[in-house]
Amino acid sequence: MADDRIQEIRDEVGAWLDAHWDVRRSLGEWRELLVEEGWAAPAWPKAYFGRDYNEAEAAAVAAVFYEKGAIGAAQQGPGRLASHTLLVHGTDAQKRRYLRPILTGEHAWCQLFSEPGSGSDLAGLTTKAERVGDKWVINGQKVWNTSAHHARYGILVARTDWDVPKHQGISYFVIDMHQPGVEVRPLRQMNGHASFNEVFFSDAEVPAQDLVGSEGEGWTIAGTTLSVERQGFSQSRDGGRARNLEGPIYDEYRQELAIALEPYTWYPQREGRVDLLFERAVANGAIDDPHVRQELAKAIGLKRAAQLAAEAAAAKRRAGQRVVPEGSVGKLAASVIARQANHVHTLISGPQALLAGPDSELGGIVAEVLLSTPAISIAGGTDEIQKNIISERVLGFPKEPRFDTGPFRDVPRNVSQTGKQEG
């Protein structure tokens, strides 16, 4: 019986935590112990620090950690993308070398995919990797790289062959960020935050053994990374609990979390903060304006309907029924909601929307909404890309005509600032 098995696991992990969990340990020491016993990533293979547990079994472990207030593996941010990709596509040596410090939190990682010249069209990337002896030499620029400023390693896609069609000439690498040829600069956004970086490669080096998969296989492997990314960053449950608990290990953990989550503090504002609208309108009297009432109802109604649509899709999936790829519909809904929420916040604020910063409404949260929602219809695939996906994959309309199917060398590309075509 599955239930018996779950109970067995709960008992085992509970007993183990009773014997070993100690708030006086250092975080590093505790995580080493977790990795040793396979509790850091129970869903991973036994050969690589895990226990071969299925989803339900791993969830049972997480639940017991939560109940006992125990801290789990470090898996915040891009390290999760790297570890999941390496588990699927990495060599044995790569897995042994890189996975453990991701789990213990010793190494932060970053994702080096987007480029100034290839946003929606990621496969049009022009960062070069050239084989010289037993190394790859990297030249080019990446952008939108969260955590790159404190990352030890990066997962990188770069072009290794210019004479084949674009998707076939890309390779996937692990790159050491601590080397002279890698320069990381913060990228400041229109809302004042600098949650991302630009990364410049000038003859940076990657040892041959850090190619992931084979040469030219990079696009397929990047697909694995992107699918993990699309599942979102589900924060482990012990994190939420541990923040309110006391003991040296929690202090250390909270510091780690603060650094890991810092780039994401404005993300709720990016979604429009529909949750604040009604109270704000009541508080400042805007609720008496019939136009505000209409627009407010639209924002609240859209948000509620989008939640219901997502729940309906999830329920169908659980029941084994066919679901149209609703991810793109949900993403598009989020953009519509954020735009409408921005509009209503502005109506409610009136002239107060002239101000920003800690002394402005709700300590600057409202201003941050007004300056952050434009990101939601761009990040993670623009609205226009989502509409292509919906109309082609859900509605079955013909695909857009392509002008980039020949050898990449001949494909029209952006002109760089020096006046030359990139690459």
Next chain:
Amino acid sequence: MAFSEDQQQFADVAERFFGDKSTPTEVRRLMASDVGYDAEVWRQLAHEVGLTGTHLPEAYGGFGFGAVELGITCQAMGRHLYCGPFFASSVMAAHAVLNNGSEAQREALLPGIAAGTSIAALVLDDLSDPARVGMSIQADANGRLSGAAQLVADAHVADLLIVAARAADAVALFMVDAAQPGVKVTAQNCLDPTRRMARVQLDDVSAERLGNGPADLSLLWDQMCTALAHEMVGGAERLFETTVEYMKMRVQFGRVIGSFQALKHRCADLLLELELARAATHEAARYLATGAGDAFAPNLAKALASDAYISIAKQAIQLRGGIGFTWEEDTHLWYKRAKASEVFLGTSNWHREEMIRRMEVAHGG
């Protein structure tokens, strides 16, 4: 939420029935007829499929299902523009009796409605806002009714009228035998000939009050709007599907028009509207069936379903080009239903205002 297996089977039965009985050819024939519905199809849907009483309690001759199953029926009817007094009798009038009638009155009236042998119509002298109902029809001290309502769905074929009228104490509901002298029903010329409206004039007619209390118009409005939202979602779905199919066939400039990005993206926007309307509409049925959820769920359903149906109906014509504006092509049949449903039982603006009002009540304001 996903339908249960039984609900899905029921949906399939309803879809097959209306797909078979309510073809565009048949809808056009009934649009041109005097009564506006087919008595034999009505008999089949009442007796053979039992739809007229699906949502009514077994004690009154129904099958004892609820708002979710009623929604399934209405969605299938809306898809196929079913022409007949179902909405007037089984939805509007039946809920009024169920909500306000005494036990004896329910036992007297509902079995006939559930069996389809009695056709009832709900006489509301205002279709835009329940707070405005009861201005034009009065009950005197003896409970006799006088006044008029201009827009009563399917009153021209009803044998029983359930009338909202102002009594001394409150707006209340009354049952009126439609055959008695003093009741004058005049069919109206309707923008949407698939749902007929009639003028009802009452001159000192005898009536019996349903229950003792005031009419529970708020609950009734929620029930009617939830059913109507299902109809609208069904119609919007069908019209969207046929439009997408058309766009895959129609060739201009050497390519199917469904390959133009401007049109593809417009359809993606319409699909989003439709998905949100469908989710909100199914939630409203669940809310009525269980009592759990936001009190504004029926308002959200009507507002989103109405907006989505109108958006899709307008684009269904535009995306077809000239043929979409012809009488011969079927698109205008759905467009007219969308337009008529938009103003039936409260516009989107009214429902959004009601959403905020209900949030204020919940908030203690």
